[in-house]
Amino acid sequence: MQVTDIKQKIIKNNGLTSASGFAVAPMLDWTDRHCRVFHRLLSNQAWLYSEMVTTGALIYGNNLPRFLGHNPIDAPVVLQLGGSDPKDLATCAKFGEEWGYSEINLNVGCPSDRVQNNLIGACLMAHPALVAEGVAAMKSAVSIPVTVKCRIGIDEQEDLQTLLDFVGSLVNAGVDGVIIHARKAWLQGLSPKENRDVPPLNYAWVHQVKRAFPALEVSINGGIKTPQAGLAHLTDYEGLPAVDGVMLGRAIYEQPFLLTEVDSLYYDKQKTPISxxxxxxxxxxxxxxxxxxxxxxxxxxxxxxxxxxxxxxxxxxxxxxxxxxxxxxxxxxxxxxxxxxxxxxxxxxxxxxxxxxxxxxx
Incomplete structure (x- = not known):
């Protein structure tokens, strides 16, 4: 099966979440509402993300318009939450649905010390039951999709089975899709910036997740420089796509005109060339x-x-x-x-x- 045939299969059968097709990664201080309006002019189809917003900021900040306000033009747009308390996650997921977001995503990939101290981000990979409980609570609270963005592991985790068990717990909780950054996160000893570059990439593990859970929408993130390069991950794996989607972050932010390629490459939408x-x-x-x-x-x-x-x-x-x-x-x-x-x-x-x-x- 050729890449083009698989792309057609993905477009026809999936596309229900940001884990299918193409997405621009959530980036703190970068993917705000102004950035998303700009990006939407470049691509009609790409999934866009909010910056991560913590459940505490939404519940106790008393300023939902500041954190959740957005222009309807940015749809489909995902609200990424940072938090670990299932009840709080459910409350904030409901906020997101009420404010017009297309999907709720839970951050289980940020390695920052600041978020670790509040049991947010990549440290949650050591607590799969708690993450699954949070997913289930959000699924019960909203009718829009709920996804998780995570790493392939943390610290000394060296086996694929730990990752498969983690994703399996999410599947059992009803998760609609996962976006996996194909690097481990070192919670001590590396800065967030170093965690984006130093741990080696392991794309094969992300592909293995898709093989283990063929019905689950799986997207790959990390080290992919262009939308064209991302197509290499939509290759045949025994009749199934290696993954369903591709996520790029800094490459798009630094070279935003790359987004003009996305609609034709990933969605077969022939957009009139724009200067x-x-x-x-x-x-x-x-x-x-x-x-x-x-x-x-x-x-x-x-x-x-x-x-x-x-x-x-x-x-x-x-x-x-x-x-x-x-x-x-x-x-x-x-x-x-x-x-x-x-x-x-x-x-x-x-x-x-x-x-x-x-x-x-x-």
Whole structure:
């Protein structure tokens, strides 16, 4: 069976959760509501995620609009929760459904010391029964899908069976899908940043999870640089896909234009090609509305730094926005001026190449 045939099978039979197809990973301080509106302009189909929000912030923070407010344009969008108390998770999952989220995801992968101290994130992989109880509680509270994002293990865990047992407990609790970062998390001795790079990747274990639970939607995360590269994980495994979905995080944030490939690669949706400038102009009304509500242009432009990655003038774009968008009086003209620098550089390069060609002909 060819990759294209498997992709068609996935699109036809699954796609019920963010564990199928393509998703942009949740990233703290990055995937906020402004980032998601920007990303949605690049892909109609990709699943988008909120930043992780803790159950304590939602229950005791007394500011649900701050944590849960989002633009309907970002759907399908997932609310990622951090927490471990089943009752609190159920309450917050219900909040998410009421605020229009498409899915609830439980973070069982973050290795930060800060979250470990509150029994949040990757440390929960040592407590599979508690995680399963939390999943079951959320499933009972909402009608939308409930998924889990985890690692392949933590610390000294060295056997595949521990991972399979963990996922099996989630399946028994009714989980709708799992997204697995194909690295272990070291809870002591490595920083969160080092945990994204230092532990070796083990994609085979994630594939084995899919083989062990063929009815479960399984997505793979970690070390995948482009949506095109992610297709390699949708290969045949005895008539089944190795995995159902692919999740990318920092690669997309740093090079957001990669998202324009997703609809055709993963969903066979032929989207009319869109230029980077057309994306900018499509975003202008959103930026203007944010400014009128008292927001700053930098709240949005900080997510757009990589839009011209690899293009002539890309460095000029980043520098101009970095130096000017943060100014209190900055408005949409800052974005227009930054783009003009790009356009001028593109024209300069074109003129140079044209002159060079004429000289060669002469």
């Amino acid at each position: 980077r400038y057309e994306i900018l102009t499509a975003l202008y009304p959103y930026i203007e509305a944010h400014l009128q509500q008292g927001g700053r242009v930098s709240h949005i432009t900080r997510h757009m730094m990589g839009l011209f990655h690899g293009c002539d003038g890309g460095r000029l774009w980043r520098r101009y926005l970095s130096e000017n968008a943060c100014k209190p009086e900055a408005g949409i003209e800052v974005v227009e001026q930054a783009y003009q620098l790009v356009a001028n550089e593109i024209q300069r390069k074109a003129d140079y190449e044209a002159a060079k060609a004429m000289n060669n002909e002469g």
